[in-house]
Amino acid sequence: MGKTFAEKILGRKAGRPVTAGEIVEVVPDYAMSHDNTAAIAKTFASIGVERLYDPELHVIILDHASPPPNEKFAENHREVREFVKKHGIRNFFDVHRGVCHQVMLEEGFALPGLLIVGSDSHSTTYGAVGAFGTGIGRSEMAVIMATGRIWLRVPETIRVLFRGVPPMGVYPKDLMLYAIGKIGAEGANYMAVEFAGEAVANMDMAGRIVLANMAVEMGAKTGYVEPDEVTLAYVRPRARREFEVVRSDPDAPFAQVHELEVRDLEPQVACPHSVDNVKPVSEVAGTRVDQVFFGSCTNARLEDFAVVARILRGKKIHPDVRMLVVPASQQVYLDALRAGYLEILAEAGAVILNANCGPCMGSHQGIPARGEVSLSTSNRNFKGRQGNREAEIYLCSPATAAASAIRGVITDPREFL
Amino acid sequence: MGIIRGRVWKYGDNVNTDVIFPGKYTYTVTDPKEMASHALEDLDPQFAGQVQPGDLVVAGRNFGCGSSREQAAFCLKYAGVGAVVAKSFSRLYFRNAINAGLPVIQAPDAVEAMEAGEIVEVDLERGELRCRAGCFSFPPLPKEVLGIFEAGGLIPYTRKRLGLPPLPPDSGLPIGEGG
Numbered sequence: 001m002g003k004t005f006a007e008k009i010l011g012r013k014a015g016r017p018v019t020a021g022e023i024v025e026v027v028p029d030y031a032m033s034h035d036n037t038a039a040i041a042k043t044f045a046s047i048g049v050e051r052l053y054d055p056e057l058h059v060i061i062l063d064h065a066s067p068p069p070n071e072k073f074a075e076n077h078r079e080v081r082e083f084v085k086k087h088g089i090r091n092f093f094d095v096h097r098g099v100c101h102q103v104m105l106e107e108g109f110a111l112p113g114l115l116i117v118g119s120d121s122h123s124t125t126y127g128a129v130g131a132f133g134t135g136i137g138r139s140e141m142a143v144i145m146a147t148g149r150i151w152l153r154v155p156e157t158i159r160v161l162f163r164g165v166p167p168m169g170v171y172p173k174d175l176m177l178y179a180i181g182k183i184g185a186e187g188a189n190y191m192a193v194e195f196a197g198e199a200v201a202n203m204d205m206a207g208r209i210v211l212a213n214m215a216v217e218m219g220a221k222t223g224y225v226e227p228d229e230v231t232l233a234y235v236r237p238r239a240r241r242e243f244e245v246v247r248s249d250p251d252a253p254f255a256q257v258h259e260l261e262v263r264d265l266e267p268q269v270a271c272p273h274s275v276d277n278v279k280p281v282s283e284v285a286g287t288r289v290d291q292v293f294f295g296s297c298t299n300a301r302l303e304d305f306a307v308v309a310r311i312l313r314g315k316k317i318h319p320d321v322r323m324l325v326v327p328a329s330q331q332v333y334l335d336a337l338r339a340g341y342l343e344i345l346a347e348a349g350a351v352i353l354n355a356n357c358g359p360c361m362g363s364h365q366g367i368p369a370r371g372e373v374s375l376s377t378s379n380r381n382f383k384g385r386q387g388n389r390e391a392e393i394y395l396c397s398p399a400t401a402a403a404s405a406i407r408g409v410i411t412d413p414r415e416f417l
Numbered sequence: 418m419g420i421i422r423g424r425v426w427k428y429g430d431n432v433n434t435d436v437i438f439p440g441k442y443t444y445t446v447t448d449p450k451e452m453a454s455h456a457l458e459d460l461d462p463q464f465a466g467q468v469q470p471g472d473l474v475v476a477g478r479n480f481g482c483g484s485s486r487e488q489a490a491f492c493l494k495y496a497g498v499g500a501v502v503a504k505s506f507s508r509l510y511f512r513n514a515i516n517a518g519l520p521v522i523q524a525p526d527a528v529e530a531m532e533a534g535e536i537v538e539v540d541l542e543r544g545e546l547r548c549r550a551g552c553f554s555f556p557p558l559p560k561e562v563l564g565i566f567e568a569g570g571l572i573p574y575t576r577k578r579l580g581l582p583p584l585p586p587d588s589g590l591p592i593g594e595g596g
Contacts, residue, residue, distance in 0.1 A: 023561040035444050036486075046572055048581045065444060072445040121485040121509055137487035137513040139571045146575060151561060185431055186479035190508045219482065221508055274431055361440035361484075382435040382483060384459035389436075 002249025004157040005224055006192040009132040009246050011154075013115050020156040020255070027148040030109050031057050032118035033141050034100045035064040038079035040119060043142035052087045053148035059091040060084055061103050066095035066356040069364035098329025098355035101125040101213065101297040105205075106331055108238030112227045113246040117141075117150060122297050122379065124220060127212035128205065129235050130227035130245060132192075135216065155192040155221045156255035157248065158183075162199035164263035169414035171307070172207030173299060173377065173397035175199060176214045177268040179260055181278025189219030191255060194248060199262050200225060205234045206303035213298045214379050217275040267412060270395035273383040281400060281412045289375045291368050292317075292405040293386075294398055295326025295353070296360045296378035302335045304377070304398040309341040311402040311416045317349035318408030323401075324366045325350045326358045350405075362387025375410060377401050420540055421499035421520065423471030425548075426464060427533040430477035434510070436460040437481065437489040452488055453495035470497035473539070475531050477503065481510020490517040500539050502546065504528050515562050518570035522546065527553035 003011070004020070011018040013026040033040055037060050052058070060080065068074040077095070084092045097103050101122055104110045112130035117123060119141040126133025136150060144150055160179055195211045203211075208225045215223025225231070227245045235243070248254075266280040294300055294308060305327070317323045325345055327333040333355050336342050342352055351366075359366035360378040367387035368374045374386055374393045381393035396404070399413035406416070436459040438452070446452055457464040457474075474493060480503035481489060490513040493501065500520035514521040520541055530550035531537060537548040546553045558566055568574035573583060 023559060038444070039447065043572060046584065047575055047579070049579065070445075076444045119485055121483065123485075135485040135509055137485055137490075137509065137516055139487060139516045140512070143571055143575050147579070153559075185482055186505065186507070189479065189505065219479065219507055361435075361443075363441050363444065380433075380435070380483060382433045384435045384439050387439075387441050389439075389459040 001253055002251040004192065004248045004252040004254070005194065005246050006132060006155050006157055006222065009113060009115055010152060018154050020154050022154045023151055024154060025149050025151050026115065028057065028117045028144065028150065029114040030059055030116045031141060031144045032059045032061065032100060032104055032116065032120070032123060034061050034120060035076060035080065036119050036138055037083060038076045040138045040141045040145070041079065041083040043139055044145045047142060047146045049146040052145050055087055055089045057144065057148065058089050059104065059109055060089060061093040061097060061100040062095045063098065063100045064357045064361065065363045095356070096330055098327070098331065099297045099357055102301070102328040102332070105129065105209065106238065106329055108235065108240040111235055111239050111241065111243035112231065113244045117144070121216050122213050124215045124223045125209060125213040125297060127215065127222050127224035128209040129231050130224060132222050133212070134222045153190065155190055157192040157194055157252070158188050159194050159196060159254045159257045161257065161259045162195070162197035163259055163261045165199055165202060166262045166265050169399060169417050170262070170265050170267055171397040171399055172203055172210040174265060174268040175262055176211050177270050177278045177395065178262070178265060180214065180218050180276050181268070182260060183218045183258060185217065185274060185276040186219045188215065191220055192222045192224060193218065193220045194224045194226070196226065201228065204303055205230060206301040209301070210298055217379055267397060267400050267414070269400065269410060270381055272381055272392040272394065275381060275395065281410065284394070284410050285412055287394070287410040288373055289321055289404050289409060290372040291366060291374045292321055292323040292401050293359045293366060293374060293376040293378060294323065294401050295328070295358055297328060298379040299377035299398050300326060300328040300332065302332050305332070305336040305339070305341040308398050308402040309344040311399060311413060312348040312406070313344050315348055315406050317405045321405050321408050322366070323350040323405040324353060324359055326353045327355045329355045359386055361385065375401055375404050420538060421471055422536065422538045423469060423473050423499045425473050425475050425531050425533055425535050425537055426461070426468070427531065428460060428474070428476040431479045431482055432460060432476045434481060434483035434486050434489040438486060438492045440484070443486055443488060449495040452492045456492040456496040465496060468496050468498065471499040472497065473537060474498055474501045475503070475528055476501070477528065478505045480506050482507040485509050487513040487517065490514040490519050494519045502528060515558065515566050516571035518566060522555050524553055524555040527555070
């Protein structure tokens with residue numbers, strides 16, 4: 001019987017063949033942390049080990065509240081910088097660089113076949129280039145600092161096959177929301193999800209990143225897209241080390257296969273307060289929107305800016321709507337600037353913010369007021385997610401976000417394409 | 418591992434990390450007492466003020482879905498919660514709870530049977546939960562991670578493995594200031 005990509009990558013790290021269900025102890029290829037490194041550093045200190053097991057393992061990116069909105073956050077960042085200096089961590093990116101997962105990809109840390117853990121649940125994102133990326137807790141990261149090691153259960157793998165090519169105006173985010181709605185917020189708990197099919201083969205990197213990023217929203221330990229020429233064209237020029245493409249064998253034992261037909265799919269919207277409360281846009285069109293957030297590690301890459309700029313060109317954002325725009329990284333910011341997209345968005349009335357996590361998790365920049373409706377391209381719509389439990393959060397594609405910002409109500413973006 | 422006895426606080430499916438410990442506190446709330454005071458804040462504002470040591474958080478499917486933020490496990494532990502009993506747990510929450518030394522019990526039948534406010538008893542060693550409706554058994558933790566849980570969490574377990582002495586009980590750790 002063949003092996004899945006997850007069994008192969010974890011087996012390589014464990015130094016022996018492994019199968020789903022086993023628990024292995026491994027040293028990851030990279031361990032990513034962000035603003036939470038200050039708290040991790042304290043837990044590391046409590047272990048009683050003086051030096052890091054390997055400073056080269058760690059990648060630290062300040063992004064969650066960057067620049068800091070108040071003194072407490074500022075002190076937090078200071079502690080991270082001191083820790084980085086004290087331990088000689090070279091892979092450090094300060095507040096100017098962008099959202100950690102995007103930076104991990106852009107900077108060539110996330111590569112096919114690698115095992116990457118991150119103290120952030122959306123570390124599944126690295127599967128977009130065929131890595132095994134997974135989220136871990138702060139204590140676990142502290143122990144990796146001390147010993148290099150972590151325990152992981154080798155997951156079973158679910159295959160999600162997107163059949164057909166989606167129609168115009170339907171984007172990878174819509175496909176992913178649709179899949180989460182079908183499979184459920186717990187449907188892939190403890191498992192790896194491998195995305196495949198014609199729609200995925202035709203997707204650019206930005207689209208594949210959406211799939212891997214949101215795999216955790218169906219409970220998955222990791223998401224994965226098999227590397228192909230699109231992947232290699234992306235990773236080759238930026239790779240920081242040698243890598244080897246790892247693929248599931250054709251006879252690999254998949255725990256489940258979900259075939260989803262997307263030929264006639266409508267744009268999709270996740271409604272409050274659960275990511276799997278997904279409806280076609282026609283069912284929620286007309287819902288009032290107070291704030292539109294185009295950003296986060298899920299979307300807001302250059303490809304998304306191109307779509308949003310196309311919809312907003314020469315238009316004005318509805319006077320009752322605030323549109324917040326947060327590029328996924330400084331690189332995306334620069335590219336969008338040079339392409340003229342930022343000018344189009346600013347002229348339409350959008351607020352362009354710096355590349356960081358911003359409104360996504362409600363620590364600063366654009367917290368909705370009580371009773372307000374926030375339409376977001378991010379990955380979570382839990383109650384309180386954007387900092388106010390009395391607000392309603394809907395999730396959608398960047399195109400749906402842009403169209404809705406113009407109308408002031410949730411709008412099918414195909415009216416503008 | 419002993420007997421846990423406490424009152425049932427009952428909730429539904431998909432209780433996520435944002436309602437257990439809001440994201441806005443993740444980088445600023447570091448003191449264990451303060452962390453406990455925000456436990457379940459966005460789901461049940463009464464909880465943190467009224468929870469008693471040993472009380473059980475009982476919930477439906479996919480408890481702890483969402484963020485990797487382990488304060489969602491630590492805040493319940495600091496609040497004195499004896500155990501979380503759910504129909505199922507999200508993967509990250511399950512890990513974080515074991516690493517925090519917070520008992521997590523997967524027992525769907527027991528969840529159905531328990532009523533909010535009743536007093537129940539959990540025997541971790543025997544894998545039994547006794548409530549008004551009867552006695553329910555639950556499976557033990559995987560043997561590979563049982564040691565972590567028995568040591569009181571990942572940090573004390575790691576210190577033990579490295580041959581370091583246990584931390585003093587009043588250190589505020591092993592849980593790590595800031596979680």
